[in-house]
Amino acid sequence: MxxxxxxxxxxxxxxxxxxxxxxxxxxxxxxxxxxxxxxxxxxxxxxxxxxxxxxxxxxxxxxxxxxxxxxxxxxxGGEQWLPTEALAMAEVMQWMALAQNEIYFGLQWARGVFVYGKKGDLNDYQLHGRKALEMLARQLKDHDWLALDRPTLADIACYPYTKRAPEGGLMLDAYPAIEQWLARCEAIPGWVKLD
Ligand SMILES: N[C@@H](CCC(=O)N[C@@H](CS)C(=O)NCC(=O)O)C(=O)O
Structure with missing residues (x-):
């Protein structure tokens, strides 16, 4: 590859x-x-x-x-990261969809405004970004992982722009469950540090 x-x-x-x-x-x-x-x-x-x-x-x-x-x-990855059983696969995919919607159009683009001068409506990006953080926080309030109560593609897909949310003006202090989840991801054997 x-x-x-x-x-x-x-x-x-x-x-x-x-x-x-x-x-x-x-x-x-x-x-x-x-x-x-x-x-x-x-x-x-x-x-x-x-x-x-x-x-x-x-x-x-x-x-x-x-x-x-x-x-x-x-x-x-066998059945660990994206299982083939229909219900389990759907559970992972809904979080991958979040990564490509609210996280992308919200957290990633808000960061883009500050980091590389992306044009557009920062308020709108931050609105979508906040929605993403609320959705993540709601799930992580009583779950360690986003899907299936174990690490899956859902966590890998949602991690990077959530971690970088503060660079887009969206602080994580108000979301301790998200901060704890980020740390859990970073503790997965083989995880690569995000520079
Ligand atoms: N949905 C795409 C998004 C890819 C994307 O946003 N790539 C960024 C870098 S992380 C890029 O190349 N941006 C330059 C541009 O859009 O012109 C994916 O997940 O691969």
Whole structure:
């Protein structure tokens, strides 16, 4: 497998975490986002969004971390990270959907305003971000993990931009259950530190 990524990409980081936990070999090809390499070939040919992460898997190109995590978890992770039983899979997938909705359009974009001058409505991003934090906090109030009461793709997918929420002006102090969950994720053997 090959992964095109940047060192600051939280979505690429999810793949780094899962390949590290499962000890799956993956060639990492770092591109320079400050030179807008993600908007140029070869990235733009592989991903019409002009974004990382992009992966080559079994000779095919895939964009979006959800696809990448799904492949790696099913191929190498047995039933642990994304189980095949229908109800269990749905439970994991609903949190992966949160990662690609309220977390993405909220926490990730609010951070983008401060970190790389993303244009748009910061209030709107923070509104979605707060919604994401409320949903996470509600689940984590009486659960250690987001789905199935054990670590799954749900936790890996939701972790990076929740951890970075304060960089988007959304502090976590009011959410002790989220802070404890972040620490639990970081204690999973093989977890990669988020720089
Ligand atoms: N839904 C995509 C989002 C990918 C994404 O947001 N990538 C960011 C880096 S983490 C990026 O390349 N941003 C540059 C841009 O959108 O122009 C995924 O999960 O892979």
């Amino acid at each position: 090959k992964l095109w990524l940047t060192d600051v990409s939280g979505n690429s980081y999810k793949i780094r975490v899962l390949t590290s936990i499962l000890k799956v070999p993956c060639e990492m090809i770092y591109i320079d986002a400050t030179k807008f390499e993600h908007k140029q070939r070869p990235i733009i040919d592989m991903n019409p969004r002009g974004q990382v992460p992009v992966m080559e898997i079994e000779g095919k190109i895939f964009w979006d971390s959800t696809a990448h995590l799904t492949y790696i978890a099913r191929k190498w």
